Structures are given as structure tokens and as C-alpha cells.
Amino acid sequence: MDERLVNASNALSAVEEYLDILTQKPIEELTATLPPIDKAKVQVGLAYSINALLYVLLKAQGVSSKDIRTTQIKQELDRVKGYIQKIKYSEEMAKGRKARIDAEAAGRFINHALSSDQVYTDAVEARANDEKEAPKAEAAKKESKKQKAVPAKSKPAKRARK
Structure with a gap:
């Protein structure tokens, strides 16, 4: 049991370090130089992390998994997972486009x-x-071969008038 607490404490310390970096500056400033796909990854990662931490906090406080708060957090985590899948799909499609030659x-x-x-x-x-x-x-x-093959019709001679 002591080993699990030490691991949990170490994991929470690592999370705190990352959150300290993110709280030093506004998120817009941190992601200003990133391409759109990376901005989306950062925002989705933050949303997932915050919701996961809230879920862990509620579970640590002994809140039942049937409680409305935990079910709402689970729903939010599922929604964020959907966005993660969309980002992965977009990346795969972008890779596929690059491989094709026009x-x-x-x-x-x-x-x-x-x-x-x-x-x-x-x-x-x-x-x-x-x-x-x-x-x-x-x-x-x-056309010229056809014309040569068909003989030209001769015109009757005109009679002289007397």
C-alpha cells in the first residue's frame, strides 16, 4: 500500500509541474506559435486532464460512481475522447493527402x-x-479517291442554231 501511495504522490507532483507551466501564461500565448492541429491537441489534452483530475478528486473523496457529478464528468471525458479521435482522423487524412501525387x-x-x-x-x-x-x-x-472513282458526266453538245 505504501508503494502505491508513493507512486500516486509522484504522479501528482509531475502533474503539478505541468500545470504550473500552463498557469504561468495564458493558453493563447502558449499556443500562439503552434499550428492549428497542435493547438487542438493542447486544448483537448487540457480538457481531458482537468476532467480526469476532477474525477480522481471525487473518487478520492469517496463520492459514488453513481453520483451525478461523476456521471457528468464521465460524459465530459467521453466527449473529449471523441475530439481526440477526430484529431487522430484528421492527422491520418493529412498524411494520406501528402502521399498522393497529382x-x-x-x-x-x-x-x-x-x-x-x-x-x-x-x-x-x-x-x-x-x-x-x-x-x-x-x-x-x-474524298479525292471517291471523286476519281466516279466518272464525270459529260454534257451533251449544244446544237448550233440556224
């Missing part, structure tokens, strides 16, 4: 980088023109 953007980037080479640019333009003109040329070729 192929169109990569293509534009490469073309732009290579477009400084005039030979490459001219070749790309020539190819694009050939691709645009190829269907038209093919259609014109087919």
Missing part, C-alpha cells in the same frame, strides 16, 4: 521545366499540329 500538376510542371528547351518546344508543337491535321488530311485523301 499527375496533371506533375505533367504541367515537367512540361514547363522542359519548355525552356526550344527544340523540345518545337517538336511538341509540330506533333500537336500533325495530330490535328492528320484527320483532316485523311478525310481529304478519301
Whole structure:
């Protein structure tokens, strides 16, 4: 039993040290330089810590777990756990987004980088023109073959008037 009390006392001392750091300055000042996800982590961590400490205090005072105060604290802890899950989900989604490559953007980037080479640019333009003109040329070729295949009708000779 003595060992458990010593461990509890040490844990409470560590909590006091952390709370002293947090009470020295306003929370806005402490989190001013943090990115939004880290600010959310700090705020959720504080909410969870405060509620957990209140729950421990009530239990140490012998308050029943069926008491309205403890049930409200448990509900609040569950709500904060939900926010913790949302933060974890957001982090996972952010990691997933970073791993994906936008192929169109990569293509534009490469073309732009290579477009400084005039030979490459001219070749790309020539190819694009050939691709645009190829269907038209093919259609014109087919049309001329059709016209050659069909004999032209001769017009009857005009009679001379007397």
C-alpha cells in the first residue's frame, strides 16, 4: 500500500509541474506559435486532464460512481475522447493527402521545366499540329479517291442554231 501511495504522490507532483507551466501564461500565448492541429491537441489534452483530475478528486473523496457529478464528468471525458479521435482522423487524412501525387500538376510542371528547351518546344508543337491535321488530311485523301472513282458526266453538245 505504501508503494502505491508513493507512486500516486509522484504522479501528482509531475502533474503539478505541468500545470504550473500552463498557469504561468495564458493558453493563447502558449499556443500562439503552434499550428492549428497542435493547438487542438493542447486544448483537448487540457480538457481531458482537468476532467480526469476532477474525477480522481471525487473518487478520492469517496463520492459514488453513481453520483451525478461523476456521471457528468464521465460524459465530459467521453466527449473529449471523441475530439481526440477526430484529431487522430484528421492527422491520418493529412498524411494520406501528402502521399498522393497529382499527375496533371506533375505533367504541367515537367512540361514547363522542359519548355525552356526550344527544340523540345518545337517538336511538341509540330506533333500537336500533325495530330490535328492528320484527320483532316485523311478525310481529304478519301474524298479525292471517291471523286476519281466516279466518272464525270459529260454534257451533251449544244446544237448550233440556224
